[in-house]
Amino acid sequence: METVHAWIKETYQTQGIAEPDMPPDGDRSRIAGPALEGVFVLGKGFLNLDNAPYGFVTPELRKDHPEVRWAIATAERGSLLSFFLLLTVATSNVEGSWLNPLPYLEAFRVLDLKYGG
Numbered sequence: 001m002e003t004v005h006a007w008i009k010e011t012y013q014t015q016g017i018a019e020p021d022m023p024p025d026g027d028r029s030r031i032a033g034p035a036l037e038g039v040f041v042l043g044k045g046f047l048n049l050d051n052a053p054y055g056f057v058t059p060e061l062r063k064d065h066p067e068v069r070w071a072i073a074t075a076e077r078g079s080l081l082s083f084f085l086l087l088t089v090a091t092s093n094v095e096g097s098w099l100n101p102l103p104y105l106e107a108f109r110v111l112d113l114k115y116g117g
Helices: 002-015 059-064 079-091
Strands: 038-041 045-049 070-074 112-116
Touching (some): 002 038, 038 079, 045 079
Antiparallel strands (some): 045 070, 070 112
């Protein structure tokens, strides 16, 4: 999945697509992705832009590393779950205020999680 992240960064650069600055704290869900919101590869992992109401990037990490924009997960399982939850929030028209995805993620662990700027 790090290779996919590198492809995205390279393509953004060659196409002149600028990634938005992300605030170190506060609501990132109002910042639209410039081209992609995420990539989900079954059996391999996923990466998603850190602009959803929930995610893997902690507030502490955002504060210490405001350049982080992507969560990059290498995992055999969980890509479809992550995609489903993001779609549910995106189509709920309430910005995730009624959906608490944490119970669905209780037993879900990503052992190989990295972050990208």
